[in-house]
Each structure stands twice: as C-alpha cells, then as structure tokens.
Amino acid sequence: MKKKIFTFLGFLFLGFGIIGAFLPIIPTVPFILVAAYFFEKSSEKFYNWLLNNKYFGEHLKDYRVNKGITKKNKIIAILSTIFGMTLGMFFMPFIIGKILLLLILVGVIFHIINVETIKK
Incomplete structure (x- = not known):
C-alpha cells in the first residue's frame, strides 16, 4: 500500500513540475x-525513467547522484527563477503574495548558490 501511495505522489509531483515548466x-x-x-x-x-528522461534526467542525476549543480545550470536556474518570480510578483494582486514570492525567490537563490558546484 505504501508503494502505491508513493507512486501516486511521485506522479502527482511530476505533474506539478510539468505544469510549473509552463507557469512562471x-x-x-x-x-x-x-x-x-x-x-x-x-x-x-x-x-x-525519471533519471534517464531527456529533459531533466541529467539535472536530476547531477543533483541527486553527484550532489551538485554545474555552474551553467546554476546560472540558468537563478535567471529563470528571477524571471518567473518577478513575473509572478507583477501579476500578484496582493502585497502579502508579493512579499511571499520575494521570500521564496531569495530562499531558492540562496539554496542554488549554496549547492555544490560540480564540473562536467
């Protein structure tokens, strides 16, 4: 039963991730x-299947197996996060929402910077 629940949750979060690729x-x-x-x-x-996926498999392997992110991917991740969250803040009608997005942005950038930089 636990495996079925975890498999369901895996697909649920994968779906959220795919949606996130299109919604900033x-x-x-x-x-x-x-x-x-x-x-x-x-x-x-x-x-x-996830680790060998052509879109994000290599990045997953870097993060989960090699315990790091390449410098190029750090730059891409930071810039795309800034772009997406700034866009989100622009359309957010509530000041508290804008503040939360800003805090999330700072936290994500802090995390990306502090993850080990690996060389390929």
Missing part, C-alpha cells in the same frame, strides 16, 4: 526532485 509562478525543479524521491522509494522503473 509554480517552480519546476523542486516538484521534480520530490517526484524523484517518491519514485526512488516506490518504483525502480519510474525512478530510472
């Missing part, structure tokens, strides 16, 4: 990382 307010990478966690615990087949 929803982050992609954290959802894909959570999906990888749930697939790792529930289904070797889906976990391997």
